[in-house]
Structure formats: C-alpha cells, structure tokens
Amino acid sequence: MVQGVQGRVLVIDDEKNITFVIQAILDRAGYETLIFNDSAEAMDSIGTDDVDLIITDLYMPGPGGMEILEFCQNNYPQLPVVIITAYGTVESAVNALKRGAFDFITKPFEQSELLTIVKKAVATHQQRQKEPITLVSSQRPAPVSNSAQPAAEISSIIGNSSQMQEIFKVISKIASSPSTVLVWGESGTGKELVAFEIHRNSNRANKPFIKINCAAIPATLIESELFGFERGAFTGAVASKPGRFELAHEGTLFLDEVAEMPPEMQVKLLRVLQEQEFERVGGVNTIQVDVRIITASNKDLEAEVKAGRFREDLFYRLNVVPIHLPALRERKEDIELLVKYFLTQFNEKLRKSVTAIMPETLNALKNHPWPGNIRQLENALERMILMCEGSVLTLADLPEEIQPVAMPGAEEEGSEGFKAIVRRQTQNLERELIEKALEETGGNVTRAAEKLGLSRKGLQLKIKELGLIRR
Ligand SMILES: Nc1ncnc2c1ncn2[C@@H]1O[C@H](COP(=O)(O)OP(=O)(O)OP(=O)(O)O)[C@@H](O)[C@H]1O
Ligand SMILES: [Mg+2]
Known part of the structure; x- marks a missing residue:
C-alpha cells in the first residue's frame, strides 16, 4: 500500500457517470482509483497493477462483470471483487456472491454504502496479503509402500487451464x-x-x-x-x-x-x-x-x-x-497448481517442509514471463525450497532473475512494502518520460503518445493516474 493512501481500487463501468461518481467519492475518502470504461482494457491491466479491490459493473460491452469475477477467481483469488448491479436484479447479485464476489452494490447507491463496502473489502485484501497461502499440508505423505516403482516414473501432467x-x-x-x-x-x-x-x-x-x-x-x-x-x-x-x-x-x-x-x-x-x-x-x-x-x-x-x-x-x-x-505465461492460472505440485515433490526430495507462500510472492511467480517455461519454474522452486529457512516462501526467497526489480533499501524503508517501492520507482520513471515527451511536443498528447509508443488513450490514462494534469 502506498503511504498516505487507504488503498487502491480499480473501477470498471462503461458508464462514465458512474465511474466519475465512484472516483469522486473514493478520492475524497483517501483511496487511489484506477478507472476503466472499457472492460477489455481493464482486464488486461488486472494483475499487472497492484490493487486492493475491483469494483465492476455487471453488464458492459465486451467482457461483463461475471467474466471479470471469474478471471479474478482463477488468477487472483485473493483479490476481492465487488459487483455493481442495477436496482431490481437481485438474482444476478446473488449469483455473483455464489461465484465468489465479495459483495454487491445496487445502483443507485448511497455514498456511505459504497464506502462501507470498500473499506471492508480493502481491509480484507490487505489482511490477506499479510497471511501466507497454505499450499500443502505440513504432514509428510506416507511413504509409498511399493518401492519397486520409483516416484520419477509416476508421471502426471499438471494443469487446470x-x-x-x-x-x-x-x-x-x-x-x-x-x-x-x-x-x-x-x-x-x-x-x-x-x-x-x-x-x-x-x-x-x-x-x-x-x-x-x-x-x-x-x-x-x-x-x-x-x-x-x-x-x-x-x-x-x-x-x-x-x-x-x-x-x-x-x-x-x-x-x-x-x-x-x-x-x-x-x-x-x-x-x-x-x-x-x-x-x-x-x-x-x-x-x-x-x-x-x-x-x-x-x-x-x-x-x-x-x-x-x-x-x-x-x-x-x-x-x-x-x-x-502453450507457453506458461499464456496459462498463468496453472502456476499456483504447479507451485503446489512442485512443493510437494521437492519437500519430499529435499527433506524440507515448506508448506506455504506469501501472496505477493505467488503473484511475482504468476507475473514472471518464464522463457524457460515449466522447467524454469521447476528449477526456480527447487532452489527456493532448498534455500528457504522457514516453512513459508517469501519475496526474499525468489531467485534474483525473478525479482521484478532489485530491492534497493527495502529494509531501511521499514513499513513500505516491496511492491510499493517498485510501483513508486516505476511511476517516477513513467512520470519523467511522459513529462519529457509532453515538453518536446508542446503538450500535444497525440504526438507525445506516438513518441512513447502508447495509444493516445493509454497515455491519457497514465497522465490521469500519475496526476500530471489536474482533473
Ligand atoms: N504440465 C506439467 N506438469 C508437471 N510437470 C511438468 C509439466 N510440464 C512440464 N513439466 C516438467 O517440466 C520439465 C520439462 O518438461 P519436458 O522435458 O517435457 O519439456 P520439453 O518441452 O520437452 O522441453 P525441451 O524443449 O527443453 O526439451 C520436466 O521436468 C517435466 O516433468
Ligand atoms: Mg524435451
């Protein structure tokens, strides 16, 4: 979490009025917001952006709220999703809850109602981030009685995607x-x-x-x-x-x-x-x-x-x-399952009992491009499990090449988390590049976007996100 900010909320609704209102309410309450009126664009950014909560409309052109919910449940199950529904569609709201939505808000909503739900959801997410995810039970599996069959020959292909x-x-x-x-x-x-x-x-x-x-x-x-x-x-x-x-x-x-x-x-x-x-x-x-x-x-x-x-x-x-x-990066949703599988295998092989992983560490594994695919993931986990001192894999256990950016001064910065540092550094760099491009083009957003290799819309979004011009 960025210091001084209550949390980050990604808001998706094709109606600009709605996103505008939600943004205004959340801004005033000290939350940082990321606004999307295009749900496909929003989906691309989920996971690459570090947010505490997703608020999404149910019906939109392109992927709808249920699709976004399902995507999050499969890929980022720790991330709460709140669904906005129109008045009178209780059935779809209940359906969303059954499929794992954190809560729902009915349009039109009261400011206080929105804030109560957001506060609860953000707190839940932030609490979840501090808790390790248990992937394997701490008990060692009973030794296989049939010793004639070495474990290496029991092949199985892991994948739920x-x-x-x-x-x-x-x-x-x-x-x-x-x-x-x-x-x-x-x-x-x-x-x-x-x-x-x-x-x-x-x-x-x-x-x-x-x-x-x-x-x-x-x-x-x-x-x-x-x-x-x-x-x-x-x-x-x-x-x-x-x-x-x-x-x-x-x-x-x-x-x-x-x-x-x-x-x-x-x-x-x-x-x-x-x-x-x-x-x-x-x-x-x-x-x-x-x-x-x-x-x-x-x-x-x-x-x-x-x-x-x-x-x-x-x-x-x-x-x-x-x-x-498919390459591993094209089926990120299998990564958690593979981590679980290799944890079990390497605990056995290395006589270790690493049973859990911190959410941010799992996310780093999910977001790595893995050019060497499963073999590379397998090798990385073997090393991580071998070096791990406790029973939980943390960011510190990640091999250097998988750490998204070096962690200069992470220790000294005390409470500020690794991801927050990375985000701040990235934003500083983005801000610098965008300001330079805007300066060189005399403030022409279209030409600046060209220079930066971004779409005009993408640049506008960044400008807003980084607070470069007053909204
Ligand atoms: N779906 C999977 N579930 C579990 N383990 C897997 C899976 N896919 C690959 N592995 C493991 O990853 C490693 C690499 O797999 P494999 O040797 O079959 O890949 P490959 O495509 O033949 O690679 P190369 O092109 O380098 O020869 C092996 O240890 C294998 O057991
Ligand atoms: Mg091969």
Missing part, C-alpha cells in the same frame, strides 16, 4: 490410435511429458517407449542409431546391433527435436513411415516393425517447411495429430 484441459482431451482421444503425433511448443513446456503420457495411455503402454534426440546425435550416427547395423557395416561395427526402431517394436518411438534431423535422414524416415520396413545399415534383410511415432519440436515445423529446411511430405506424415503446448 482451458488450454491444458483441451490437451488432456486430445491425448485420451488419440492415445490408442496408431497415428503419428507432433508435439510442439517452446522449450520446457512439457513436450516429452506429453509424449510419454500418450504412450502410457495407449494400448502399447506395457511395450517399450524408446526415445532419440535428433539434435544430440551426430548426423553420421543417426542412421545406425535409428535402424541398427550389421557386423562389418563400417569400421568399428564388430557386432551387429538393433536400432531404436527395432527396440520400439509394438511400442512407441519418440523422436525429439525432429526439426534438427539432417535432410538425408528425413528421406529415410519418410520411407519407413510409408512402408513400415527398413534394413539395418550394411544389412540385406528387410525388417518389419509396428511402431507408433511421436515427434517433438520447439520450432514451428510448418515454418521450417516454408523455409526449405524440412521436407513437406515428411511434415504431413508426422503432423497427423498436432499438439501445441
């Missing part, structure tokens, strides 16, 4: 078909995990899952790795050896980083896919196999085809079932 739900549906639908699957997505999004899960859910589950990483094996060796070789096929081939295709017979062959496969191997792979048979290197016998192929790539293979680096005919053979894994 609509994108992941969709992927689970596809996996269960196609697992048992022999069709080839192409899994693609940024590095660390879980491609290998998905490939294995498809195998595990297929009728090939108790046959081998064989993996080959096309980027890790020198081009000259890929052929003998895939197809095997006969004794004397080349210098050093003192005994014959089956390739991965043979090893994967009746099971699944996972070709990782398939975009890196050299052109001459692409041709050979195409032939096997078409004919389901091949010869070992240096061999004369034709070998027939029944193998389900799953490939993965962190490159967009279609673009590789267009660029002439990947055979088009092979692409179509591999891309029968495409599965695209």
Whole structure:
C-alpha cells in the first residue's frame, strides 16, 4: 500500500457517470482509483497493477462483470471483487456472491454504502496479503509402500487451464490410435511429458517407449542409431546391433527435436513411415516393425517447411495429430497448481517442509514471463525450497532473475512494502518520460503518445493516474 493512501481500487463501468461518481467519492475518502470504461482494457491491466479491490459493473460491452469475477477467481483469488448491479436484479447479485464476489452494490447507491463496502473489502485484501497461502499440508505423505516403482516414473501432467484441459482431451482421444503425433511448443513446456503420457495411455503402454534426440546425435550416427547395423557395416561395427526402431517394436518411438534431423535422414524416415520396413545399415534383410511415432519440436515445423529446411511430405506424415503446448505465461492460472505440485515433490526430495507462500510472492511467480517455461519454474522452486529457512516462501526467497526489480533499501524503508517501492520507482520513471515527451511536443498528447509508443488513450490514462494534469 502506498503511504498516505487507504488503498487502491480499480473501477470498471462503461458508464462514465458512474465511474466519475465512484472516483469522486473514493478520492475524497483517501483511496487511489484506477478507472476503466472499457472492460477489455481493464482486464488486461488486472494483475499487472497492484490493487486492493475491483469494483465492476455487471453488464458492459465486451467482457461483463461475471467474466471479470471469474478471471479474478482463477488468477487472483485473493483479490476481492465487488459487483455493481442495477436496482431490481437481485438474482444476478446473488449469483455473483455464489461465484465468489465479495459483495454487491445496487445502483443507485448511497455514498456511505459504497464506502462501507470498500473499506471492508480493502481491509480484507490487505489482511490477506499479510497471511501466507497454505499450499500443502505440513504432514509428510506416507511413504509409498511399493518401492519397486520409483516416484520419477509416476508421471502426471499438471494443469487446470482451458488450454491444458483441451490437451488432456486430445491425448485420451488419440492415445490408442496408431497415428503419428507432433508435439510442439517452446522449450520446457512439457513436450516429452506429453509424449510419454500418450504412450502410457495407449494400448502399447506395457511395450517399450524408446526415445532419440535428433539434435544430440551426430548426423553420421543417426542412421545406425535409428535402424541398427550389421557386423562389418563400417569400421568399428564388430557386432551387429538393433536400432531404436527395432527396440520400439509394438511400442512407441519418440523422436525429439525432429526439426534438427539432417535432410538425408528425413528421406529415410519418410520411407519407413510409408512402408513400415527398413534394413539395418550394411544389412540385406528387410525388417518389419509396428511402431507408433511421436515427434517433438520447439520450432514451428510448418515454418521450417516454408523455409526449405524440412521436407513437406515428411511434415504431413508426422503432423497427423498436432499438439501445441502453450507457453506458461499464456496459462498463468496453472502456476499456483504447479507451485503446489512442485512443493510437494521437492519437500519430499529435499527433506524440507515448506508448506506455504506469501501472496505477493505467488503473484511475482504468476507475473514472471518464464522463457524457460515449466522447467524454469521447476528449477526456480527447487532452489527456493532448498534455500528457504522457514516453512513459508517469501519475496526474499525468489531467485534474483525473478525479482521484478532489485530491492534497493527495502529494509531501511521499514513499513513500505516491496511492491510499493517498485510501483513508486516505476511511476517516477513513467512520470519523467511522459513529462519529457509532453515538453518536446508542446503538450500535444497525440504526438507525445506516438513518441512513447502508447495509444493516445493509454497515455491519457497514465497522465490521469500519475496526476500530471489536474482533473
Ligand atoms: N504440465 C506439467 N506438469 C508437471 N510437470 C511438468 C509439466 N510440464 C512440464 N513439466 C516438467 O517440466 C520439465 C520439462 O518438461 P519436458 O522435458 O517435457 O519439456 P520439453 O518441452 O520437452 O522441453 P525441451 O524443449 O527443453 O526439451 C520436466 O521436468 C517435466 O516433468
Ligand atoms: Mg524435451
């Protein structure tokens, strides 16, 4: 919370009269307000702006109040949402409460009524910010009795987001078909995990899952790795050896980083896919196999085809079932679940008992862009849990690269929180840049916005928010 301010309130209503009145009342009562008349724009800013409360109208062009409520419940469950309803629509108000709204206000409302609700909601949020969120029970899970099955083999894909739900549906639908699957997505999004899960859910589950990483094996060796070789096929081939295709017979062959496969191997792979048979290197016998192929790539293979680096005919053979894994930053709502999952895992592995996280720390994790996706989150959490001294993860436990901005003097500033410092510094910088742009353009907002790479509306909003011109 900024010093001297009661709290920050984000107000969304397409009717300017309403936002104007609410803003005037809250301003006078010492609250800072962020006003949006466009609900889509408002939704974009939720989470990036640090607020204590959202007041939103129910019916608006674009996303409505219920949609905003649902978004907040999924992504920022600590954040109270108050719904404004028109007089006489009690039913929708009750519905909103059932879905987790903090309270509702009926139009027309009294000033005192608004202030009472706002005060209560802001206090609730500020209290919640001080309380850790318990993610796992402090009791260690009972040791698994079946020690023959190492924990690492119990694979599970975590994700509640609509994108992941969709992927689970596809996996269960196609697992048992022999069709080839192409899994693609940024590095660390879980491609290998998905490939294995498809195998595990297929009728090939108790046959081998064989993996080959096309980027890790020198081009000259890929052929003998895939197809095997006969004794004397080349210098050093003192005994014959089956390739991965043979090893994967009746099971699944996972070709990782398939975009890196050299052109001459692409041709050979195409032939096997078409004919389901091949010869070992240096061999004369034709070998027939029944193998389900799953490939993965962190490159967009279609673009590789267009660029002439990947055979088009092979692409179509591999891309029968495409599965695209979204980047972690596109499904922030899964982050809490993943944190919970990794907490349980690493507590066990590292013999720790970290059971909770501070809300601001969780928010920092949710707002990090995670270029290395789940693998990066997993590694960051392992480090955090290892270094954590108590049972609660705090901002201090965050690895440096995840801290949004360095925390100069956070200690000395006493009661002022980390986020408040970051916000103040950011606002100072914004103020400086905007003032400079306005000065250079003789106060022309449109041209200043162009200079800053902002929309005119965006700049006006900032000007208002930073109090650069009197409202
Ligand atoms: N949805 C998920 N739930 C739980 N763990 C996951 C999930 N997705 C990925 N992981 C974990 O993240 C790590 C990276 O996953 P994986 O190796 O499958 O990614 P990848 O897409 O193959 O990465 P790369 O492109 O770098 O090869 C693994 O430890 C994996 O178990
Ligand atoms: Mg991988």
